[in-house]
Amino acid sequence: MLKLIIGNKAYSSWSLRGWLAVKQSGLPFEEITVPMFDEEWNRRREGDEFAPSGGKVPILWDDKTVIWDSLAIIEWLADKTGRDRYWPTDDAARGMARSMAAEMHSSYQNLRRDYAMNVRKQFPPTELSEDVRAEIVRIMELWAQARALHGRGGPYLFGTFGAVDIMFAPVVTRFATYSIPVPRFAAAYMAAILDHPWMREWIQAAQDEPWIIENYEVPAT
Incomplete structure (x- = not known):
């Protein structure tokens, strides 16, 4: 059986x-949640299960094979269970989807730094910096293009739920947590993501976690 090691559900966007x-793979898996940044965090990260990842989460163990980094996990599971589970079948849509996922993977550092994920909170809106505003505009452009060109088959970016929605799901939670205003089409997409049964399961589980990271419990400034 697969084994997935993750951090706190309240805070860990990559998890x-x-x-x-x-x-999304449909495969059974064992889930192990490891609280981040508590007094045992550094000791745990030195264990054998963490070693291949350099002490980062998530980590997927598939028998003796270890895969870390969220995008690598997506690709591993797509190869294992069928790429159509994760990526559009149309060439143009798939090319755009892969590009969007890769851009999400490597970009938007200002948004990530200033607006940490916390699915247990909702803060009032604040003034956005120009750098963050520019990143949000870029995300809105990508979402709009994907929905207009390839989103006719359902409420997600490329119609059906897939890898791109997985990559952007934590961004959706950030927009909701910090009451960031978005256009109507984006609000509809966010509602679809937040109403997905797996997202509801994750967010509900986060409410029951006992761990608190104080730095993530205050509004962005």
Whole structure:
């Protein structure tokens, strides 16, 4: 059976991506949640299960094979269970989807830094910096293009739920947590993501976690 090691569900955006990727595979898996940044965090990261990843989460163990990094987990599981589970079948749509997923993987550092994920909170809106605003505009452009060109088959970016939605799901939670205004089409997409049964399961589980990271419990400034 697959084994997935993740961080706190309240705060760990990359863990959410890895977890959604495994859920999308349809394969059974053992889930191990490791609280981040508590007094045992550094000791745990030195263990054998963490070693291949450099002490980062998520980590997927498939028998003796270890895969870390959320996008790598998506690709591993797509190869294992069928790429159509994760990526559009149309060439143009698939090319765009892969590009969007890769851009999400490597970009938007200002949004990530200033607006940490916390699915247990909702803060009032604040003034956005120009750098963050520019990144949000870029995300809105990508979402609009994907929905207009390839989103006719359902409420997600490329119609049906897939790898791109997995990659952007933590961004959706950030927009909701920090009350960031978005256009109507984006609000509809966010509602579809947040109403997905796996997202509801993750967010509900986060409410029951006992761990608190104080830095993530205050509004963005």
